[in-house]
Amino acid sequence: MADKDNKGPRKVTSFDVARVAGVSRAAVSRAFTPDASVSPKTREKVYQAAKDLGYRVNYLARSLTNKRSDLVGLVAAGLDNPFRTLQIEHLARVLISRNFRPILLPTSKEADTSAVIGQLLHYAVSGVIVTSDAPPTEICEQCAAEGVPIVLINKGDDIPFVDRIISDDRMAGHLAATHLIENGVKAPAVIAAPAISYTARRRSEAFMASCRQLGLEPRTIEVKINDYQSGYDAAADLTSLGIDGLFCANDYMACGVIDRIMKGLGREDQPPLRIVGHDDIPQASWAAYGLTTIRQPCDVQAEQTVDLLMSRIAEPDMTARVEFTPVTLIKRRTT
Structure with missing residues (x-):
């Protein structure tokens, strides 16, 4: 015994x-x-x-009693993008400061959405935040049916009782076009994956509209994914097309463009075309890039997101709301 x-x-x-x-x-x-x-x-x-x-x-045990935990689900895809990891970090910090406990649920376009939903509901989360590259529609509809508050970041889905935070993409496109043209660009272009990205589509449309208002017809270079490799691959033909100014849908892709161009030239000075990115990831300020970009402030965006989430938790039947995150042009070496 x-x-x-x-x-x-x-x-x-x-x-x-x-x-x-x-x-x-x-x-x-x-x-x-x-x-x-x-x-x-x-x-x-x-x-x-x-x-x-x-x-x-034991917060999980407490959640079984209260029917709701202090957990908030962060649904995110594209975690290879430095901006996404920065965004998740700021969201997690704000949630913790507001006495919530973030739980990260990585997903992708190919992922089993029902599995993500099941995890969220089994953990009795207090709310869900879905970032831009995650497929949200089914997640949102089922979570909303279960009474789980949801906030989308940079998504175009208009779903009842689901709030959204959207970066001011139209201003971003305008700032990029104006800055490039004021700096002597005569043949502007935008590179993006508009078919899969709401933000890339809005930024591209705003950039093209502003170029036309300023008397220039921009080129569009469509890629499948807004990532480093897409920028790197597309950059091979940019100079041969006569393009002298480029707006990239995000900094991650812009870094790929710069690396390919500079590799082809075999030198480390300024690229032969002016480039503006979007997001202001940490790498944008590195000496290797010196990327002029549109800053999307993750700290401000995180505060806005959690504010909406907390008010939705308090009043779940409110009409769906949309708030915009302001953007700022950050000038560096590439323009």
Whole structure:
């Protein structure tokens, strides 16, 4: 027969914390519940007792009781893009600062959407944030039917009770066109994958409209994906087409363009055409690129997103809302 003493230490419970702190178990629960009514003195006593005992709140167990956890699902694809990882980092930081716990669910165009939905609902998430490259429609419709609040970032899907945060892509396209032409560009072009990306399509359309208003007819270079390799592959023909100014739908693709052009020239100075990107990823400021770009501020966007999510949690039946994130031109070496 096994010795009872060999079963290991007994798990510390909230009852133990209450006993050591000299308070009720209800007071312990309130102390670990954000915004709950509890005096600072009591909260401090509970926290100290919990620390001394090694007690941790089981938030998943609590969610089974409350029918909703403090988890927020972050559904994202295209995590190879530095902008996406930066965006997720800012969203996670803001969620944590608002007493939520982010759970990342990577997906893709080819992924089984039902599996993502199942994970979200099984975890009893308080809300869901879907970023631009993730396929959202089925996820959103089913989560909305289950009463789970959702916010989309940079998506065009218009779904009842689903809020959206959209970067000001029309301003971005206008800023890129104006800046290139003011810097002497006579044959502008835009490179993007408009068929699969709402933001790429909006940025391209705005860029072309602004070029035409300024008296120039832009070229369009369509690719399948807005990624580094697409930019690298497409760059081979740019100079032979007579293009002297290029707006890339994102910085990731612009870096591919610059690398291919500079490799072909065998030198490291300024590319022979003016280039503007979009997003202002960290690599855009690297000496190898010095990329002029349109900054999409992840910190501002994250705050906007979580604000909408929290208000949707509080009032789930509100009409769907759309907010825009402002953009800024950042001038560097490529123009």
